[in-house]
């Protein structure tokens with residue numbers, strides 16, 4: 001079998017959850033949408049089942065999978081419901097849909113439901129992606145309450161720039177949200193991971209940490225004590241000596257500036273390692289740092305072993321994990337850790353046991 005795998009450290013996941021808890025206080029929805037950012041939604045949800053106050057997913061099917069695996073806590077549907085049947089199912093299973101659009105209110109008013117609903121009303125406080133206008137907050141809240149279908153209504157918003165501690169957009173969003181919701185009853189939920197770490201003013205009744213649970217700091221370099229959960233690793237499967245001046249790989253992107261010992265690694269962009277990674281991105285070979293050289297291919301990539309004479313066929317290569325930060329790979333490749341983590345595929349996943 002090809003020696004390539006994603007190792008998922010579930011103890012690290014619990015460690016990171018506890019950091020979120022300490023930093024925020026109150027309750028947390030552990031965000032496990034998109035298969036827990038590529039880490040395995042069921043394994044991650046079950047690992048946190050003693051700790052998590054609730055979970056958040058993007059849509060109904062993701063929530064049903066969690067319920068089906070025995071998860072008892074509240075589950076927030078971040079995109080809400082898409083049709084009356086979904087609304088019915090959400091009520092039946094006790095999921096908490098986010099209500100961010102008038103069509104969803106209309107569905108609530110018109111659909112006979114098997115149980116009272118608990119919803120979260122999403123206010124657009126400045127990101128301008130989803131949510132009701134600030135000025136509509138009271139009217140929409142009243143519409144929900146007089147529908148007779150809603151037993152509790154939380155109030156939430158989402159930040160566009162919480163990962164920029166020097167930028168006052170988040171403060172403005174917090175103030176706008178507070179002003180629009182002043183006096184209304186109900187729990188508040190504002191903070192994503194970056195806000196939990198950088199904006200104590202955003203800490204209210206419930207937070208929604210995602211990326212920080214997986215150990216990628218949303219504000220790289222802050223030293224928040226997060227522990228990477230995923231290690232993506234493979235092995236050296238061939239070695240070759242490349243004379244100075246010789247090209248390496250597709251497009252001859254890399255030309256050996258000196259006699260270069262090249263290690264061939266059994267992982268490529270079809271596994272989720274970014275093809276856009278340039279020469280020089282760090283990789284760890286047998287726990288020593290070196291770099292990617294040459295363009296990443298579909299099933300393979302090449303690394304520089306010139307200064308690692310001990311390394312050879314069979315050496316373990318960490319593409320990201322506890323030695324190579326996924327943030328650093330993402331930054332070099334012109335993307336974010338979220339995208340890299342969500343995109344790992346074709347490789348076997350191994351979850352460590354957590355007690």
Ligand SMILES: *Cc1c(COP(=O)(O)O)cnc(C)c1O
Pocket residue numbers: 031033078158191192193194208209210211212218
């Ligand atoms: C995905 C998501 C989160 C989690 O964000 P992180 O940056 O991963 O912490 C929180 N809130 C909403 C509305 C989301 O869509």
